């Protein structure tokens with residue numbers, strides 16, 4: 583079990599997380615999280631404090647993002663159906679034991695940016711084929 | 725070439741830079757990591773080097789005695805960090821690099837607060853790497869707080 587909170591402390595949560603970090607370079611994550619989104623998948627996620635300060639925005643037809651309305655900290659990325667939530671790595675109080683294992687949208691990765699770790703890499707086309715095979719439409723972002 | 729314009733995820737907060745940015749850096753301090761979701765990538769912009777399209781959706785959070793952070797209150801995008809103290813950095817912005825329409829052609833040339841970087845990740849390549857003490861000395865700040 584890990585705990586996390588935003589920068590100002592208004593929103594806090596408790597989560598059971600995996601030890602793997604998924605990195606996303608899609609333009610939505612870039613705009614939202616300053617360039618790169620580092621998500622840690624959860625098995626269970628509960629807001630323990632400040633639910634009324636939690637802002638949630640629908641960022642696509644299937645996903646939403648949670649943040650603190652007081653300080654703007656990025657808190658999570660969630661796909662309500664079927665129910666998938668990854669917390670922003672930066673919001674965790676302790677990141678020990680976490681390792682990046684996969685990088686999404688690597689063809690959109692900012693020039694000059696490279697993690698030292700070797701991970702699985704998926705391009706935009708591979709991500710869309712993997713995550714939204716039936717959509718087949720113009721979504722270029724997750 | 726990178727663009728001079730940028731916006732948050734939902735598009736409510738938009739800006740235009742006076743000059744095309746050529747480089748970006750990362751800050752590993754705990755505050756930037758919380759604010760940005762894990763890795764803060766920013767471009768340094770001097771005061772007056774950015775014009776925000778007027779909006780009432782740009783919220784400010786005072787994160788220390790000498791810095792504030794701007795974010796979109798509708799979508800939560802981390803838009804900037806700004807030095808509000810006195811000294812050589814007064815009014816300096818670090819605008820979130822990912823908000824740029826286009827980051828092409830930029831170099832990743834600096835990492836600051838390198839002594840605060842968690843072990844969970846590090847970046848390949850050579851660039852300027854400064855500790856907290858080195859950054860504070862350059863900024864003329866005497867407190868030991870993160871910004």
Ligand SMILES: [Zn+2]
Nearest residue numbers: 588590650653
């Ligand atoms: Zn907060």
Ligand SMILES: [Zn+2]
Nearest residue numbers: 606608611724
């Ligand atoms: Zn993404």
Ligand SMILES: [Zn+2]
Nearest residue numbers: 732734796799
């Ligand atoms: Zn926005």
Ligand SMILES: [Zn+2]
Nearest residue numbers: 751752753756
């Ligand atoms: Zn910082």
